[in-house]
Amino acid sequence: MTWQSETLIEMTCAEVEERLPLHALGLLDADEAAAVEAHLPLCPACQSVAVQFEAVAGAMPLALDPIAPDPAMRAQLMDRLDSGAPSAQVTKLPPTAMSPFRRLGLLAAAAVLLLAIGGGFWINRLIDERDEARTTAAMLQEFVSPxxxxxxxxxxxxxxxxxxxxxxxxxxxxxxxxxxxxxxxxxxxxxxxxxxxxxxxxxxxxxxxxxxxxxxxxxxxxxxxxxxxxxxxxxxxxxxxxxxxxxxxxxxxxx
Amino acid sequence: MADGRSQPAPQQSEPAARTGRRLFAPEDQAIDAALMERVTTGDKAALGELYDRHAPTCLALAMPILRDRRLAEECVQDLFLNLWQRPHTYDSQRGAFGGWLMRVARNRAIDLLRRQRERRFADFAVGAEGTPFDPELFLVDPAPDPAELAASSDTGDRVRAALVSLSGEQREALELAYFGGLSQSEIAERLNRPLGTVKTQIRTGMQRLARQLTGYRPDGTDTE
Known part of the structure; x- marks a missing residue:
């Protein structure tokens, strides 16, 4: 792996929109997918189109006749929930138990992670929710910019x-x-x-x-x-x- | 829910989550949101309710991709176990829970399919009985009346009507990609069509579905 191999290709809105139908189906090759995902956090118009295609992709299974799972599989699932399920063990810290600096750090990390995986849909909301994160998030955004x-x-x-x-x-x-x-x-x-x-x-x-x-x-x-x-x-x-x-x-x- | 065809074309600046949400019934979204909130607190009963609501559709989706009932059942079980372990992977800002879950389920089934390295492409193209793989076998018969389905408030009816409205070539390529879990190259080989043609058919098929289901307009023009 090299730095260059991961350098993001810049695409115009028209180029991105043309690829969004295939992106929603996971059919783009890695380079094209990375370029689309780098564009979306920076472009609300393309985000809006992307969500429409994702909604279509998510709704297509509703055209199928549902198939009732084996009841034994449901029972087995419920048993598996008891065996080391991290979710059940996670206790979110109350706000007062976390220092402001740590909260800021976690929020900033979340912001950069979301951007890194093409999830810039949430960045504006995160920043709006926590004004004090604005400066840090902007700094971190440099790491995932084109x-x-x-x-x-x-x-x-x-x-x-x-x-x-x-x-x-x-x-x-x-x-x-x-x-x-x-x-x-x-x-x-x-x-x-x-x-x-x-x-x-x-x-x-x-x-x-x-x-x-x-x-x-x-x-x-x-x-x-x-x-x-x-x-x-x-x-x-x-x-x-x-x-x-x-x-x-x-x-x-x-x- | 209103028929997507009668809704005005969304402005490009329309909030992303809203454009994606209109496809799913608000009452269903509210129920799912409440259950997910309980799941994040470690409520097993809530996870069970989500399973009861969505596992049948997830299994219907996984079956044509994996073509193995046992494997598909395990895929769905693992999907919900993962949801239990990592409920925060769903963000409501990304749209309706049901749509998100189906995308995750499909990705998981395709990942599982591609791990079955011993299974050759021919195994996917031809069924166990030696019959050619026909993705339409996995779809519901759109009868009695596609127009009636399109006007239905039921999302499944509307999706079926939208699929039926595609050209035969578009639908065949799109269904092999979506419900067959095949790559574009595999579809081109399967259908004996140029790769570029397959890409165009899938893209224009998706655009047509989006126009009917979400009001999508590519600059107000028809791309077909």
Whole structure:
């Protein structure tokens, strides 16, 4: 993976609108889908059209004759809810239990994550709801603007969960500042911290820990050490007790 | 719900969530929203009610894609388990819960389909009995009267009427993509049509559906 491979293609509204019917069906190739998703957060008119096609895609199954599931499958599902269901264990902290700084950080992280996955539909609402996040969100938006670049990190086996793969990307804004974003990890009632490192050959140098919150996502600013300005590899690992680190995501920085 | 055909074309600046919501009955959306609110608090009964409301349609959607009842049932069960584990993945600003859930269900079924690497494309194009795959077998007969269906307040009736209004080529390509879970290249091979033709047929088919169901207008012109 290289920075360039993730550089977003800029599209006009007409080019985006032409692709939205196929985008709603998940039929675009990765480059085109990324370009469409980069455009949508910045263009309310195209967002409106996108939602219409998504609504059509979501309604098409209603044309089918419903099929009653096996009652045993429902019973099994209800049993599975009892066995380690994170949702049931998640207790949202009361507002007063969270510092204003942390709330701002979580909101900003949510904003950048939503933008990163093409979900800019919500950014304006988030900002409106929390005026104090406006400045931070605007700053973070630099990392997912068309002038920014991103590098997708390869997910390792340990990042495959029941619901699919976790994902991680490193964003770089035009000023050269970098932000690591991880999402799709197991939700947790307590903040989980994953070590982040860079490597030259087999020598790994820790950069710090990325904090994963109750929504299974997290972000951190990344600065390479002065003596390793151009590392060969960037990685996110997982620590389980005294066991050796297990790699979750690896990014090849040599491209 | 009013018939989408009689509604004025939306302005480009119309709030995105509203344009997508008009396709689904407000009372259904309200029930789903209330149940999802309870799910986020760990209410298992609410998850069960959502399952009862939507699992039959999810299973009907997964069946033609996976073509395996057991696999489709597991797909639907996993879908709702994931919803239980990660209820915050749904954001009401993205539109109606039902539409969102169906998109997630379809993506999940297609992901599962593509993991079945041992199954070759021919397995999807030809049924277990050796008969050609006919996606129309999975659709409800639009009889008695498409016009009557189109005027119905029932979203399913309106979607069926809109599908029937497509040209045969558009409907065939679109249904293979949506209900068959095939890629555009696979559809082109299956139908022996150029890839560009298939893309155009799917795109124009979707535009026509959107015009009928959501009032979509591409600059006020007909693209066909």
């Amino acid at each position: 002038n920014a670049v991103a590098m997708a990190m390869a997910p390792m086996a340990a990042s495959e969960y029941d619901w699919g793969w976790g994902t991680s990307r490193l964003f770089k804004n035009p000023a050269g500042e970098m932000m690591l974003v991880v999402e799709g990890c197991p939700p947790t009632t307590e903040e989980r911290r994953y070590p982040v490192w860079v490597a030259m050959g087999d020598d790994r140098t820790p950069l710090g820990d990325i904090a994963i919150g109750e929504d299974g996502s997290g972000w951190m600013m990344v600065t390479f050490p002065a003596d390793i300005p151009a590392p060969e590899q960037l990685g996110v690992s997982m620590r389980e007790g005294e066991a050796p680190l297990v790699d979750l995501f690896l990014g090849d920085m040599t491209g």
